[in-house]
Amino acid sequence: MNIIIAGAGAMGSRFGYMLHKAGNEVVLVDGWQDHIDSIKANGLQGSFNGEEIKESMTIYNQNELGNVDFSADLVILFTKAMQLDNMMNSLKEMVGEKTQVLCLLNGIGHEDVVKKYVPESNILLGNTMWTAGLEGPGHVKLFGNGSLELQSLGNDEKAATEVIEVLNAADLNAKYSHHIRASIYKKACVNGTMNGLCTILDSNMADFGETSVADDIVETIVNEFAAVGKHEGVELNVPEVLAQIKTCYNRETIGLHHPSMYQDLIVSNRLTEIDYINGAIARKGLAYGVVTPYCTFLTQLVHSKEQILGAK
Numbered sequence: 001m002n003i004i005i006a007g008a009g010a011m012g013s014r015f016g017y018m019l020h021k022a023g024n025e026v027v028l029v030d031g032w033q034d035h036i037d038s039i040k041a042n043g044l045q046g047s048f049n050g051e052e053i054k055e056s057m058t059i060y061n062q063n064e065l066g067n068v069d070f071s072a073d074l075v076i077l078f079t080k081a082m083q084l085d086n087m088m089n090s091l092k093e094m095v096g097e098k099t100q101v102l103c104l105l106n107g108i109g110h111e112d113v114v115k116k117y118v119p120e121s122n123i124l125l126g127n128t129m130w131t132a133g134l135e136g137p138g139h140v141k142l143f144g145n146g147s148l149e150l151q152s153l154g155n156d157e158k159a160a161t162e163v164i165e166v167l168n169a170a171d172l173n174a175k176y177s178h179h180i181r182a183s184i185y186k187k188a189c190v191n192g193t194m195n196g197l198c199t200i201l202d203s204n205m206a207d208f209g210e211t212s213v214a215d216d217i218v219e220t221i222v223n224e225f226a227a228v229g230k231h232e233g234v235e236l237n238v239p240e241v242l243a244q245i246k247t248c249y250n251r252e253t254i255g256l257h258h259p260s261m262y263q264d265l266i267v268s269n270r271l272t273e274i275d276y277i278n279g280a281i282a283r284k285g286l287a288y289g290v291v292t293p294y295c296t297f298l299t300q301l302v303h304s305k306e307q308i309l310g311a312k
């Protein structure tokens with residue numbers, strides 16, 4: 001399959017690398033010139049489950065797509081939330097009538113941005129439990145296992161199944177979901193707890209999970225997501241969500257991972273996606289008359305930390 005990975009940071013590089021190794025034609029697209037130059041010069045470097053990798057891969061700056069002749073069957077979106085609109089705009093010429101566009105960003109409501117550029121029949125909305133880290137331009141650190149779920153917004157299960165088969169041939173553990181918005185909310189609860197808390201507390205997920213107050217804080221935040229979700233027709237099974245969050249504490253799997261928000265703010269001094277996670281719940285809570293003190297406070301703390309660190 002011809003695949004564009006739009007947003008070739010940590011996660012985009014993981015998906016791009018695995019799909020490329022499985023024999024697909026993969027084109028990476030990004031806006032970070034040092035990263036692009038490094039991959040062009042030396043290939044994608046780093047480690048994959050402990051083994052060193054150095055893989056020659058095609059990558060373009062999103063500003064140079066005008067000269068690129070590539071007919072994509074699938075575009076996988078892996079920008080940060082605040083970069084999505086700009087990336088969709090850059091991709092306009094690359095998305096044809098038959099191109100499926102799979103959105104896997106963390107956070108709530110990205111389909112509203114994608115719909116501005118792509119008809120619903122071509123949109124696959126998903127979410128993933130895979131993880132990835134960037135250690136510098138062109139250098140990734142990939143370890144552990146993950147999975148992903150997706151749903152066709154246009155109910156095109158045939159197109160979705162073809163994409164799932166390609167993802168699974170690359171060991172990406174994909175499956176179809178008939179309730180993707182509930183899954184997205186569920187994943188947003190994982191990010192709405194792990195990401196902001198580990199960022200503010202300067203901790204990995206396992207260390208936070210072993211603190212005496214972890215359960216109390218996590219349950220309070222998840223209850224706020226559940227109360228807001230009800231107003232959007234999303235019924236969250238709170239005990240199930242709490243159990244999923246606890247899987248993040250496992251040191252053998254992803255417990256030692258610092259969530260992507262930590263990587264953004266603490267490692268790279270970049271602005272975070274908090275407004276699309278806890279911030280989205282705080283905003284929606286205000287609109288629906290649901291009180292969300294923990295989400296509001298965590299959003300404020302993360303913004304405060306961004307300002308203290310002068311994040312860009």
Ligand SMILES: NC(=O)C1=CN([C@@H]2O[C@H](COP(=O)(O)OP(=O)(O)OC[C@H]3O[C@@H](n4cnc5c(N)ncnc54)[C@H](OP(=O)(O)O)[C@@H]3O)[C@@H](O)[C@H]2O)C=CC1
Nearest residue numbers: 007008009010011012031032078079105106131132260268
């Ligand atoms: N990392 C993870 O483990 C997981 C992440 N996700 C989600 O996937 C999406 C993509 O996340 P992720 O892959 O982590 O994003 P990254 O931060 O690794 O990359 C996203 C983009 O940010 C820019 N960028 C990243 N680092 C730098 C830097 N040091 N200097 C300048 N620019 C930089 C690049 O684009 P540009 O130059 O155009 O700004 C890049 O394409 C997000 O929605 C995230 O929440 C979901 C599951 C797990």
Ligand SMILES: CC(C)(CO)C(=O)C(=O)O
Nearest residue numbers: 131190191194195259260
């Ligand atoms: C690893 C995980 C699940 C933590 O919330 C994640 O999605 C992230 O790092 O953004």
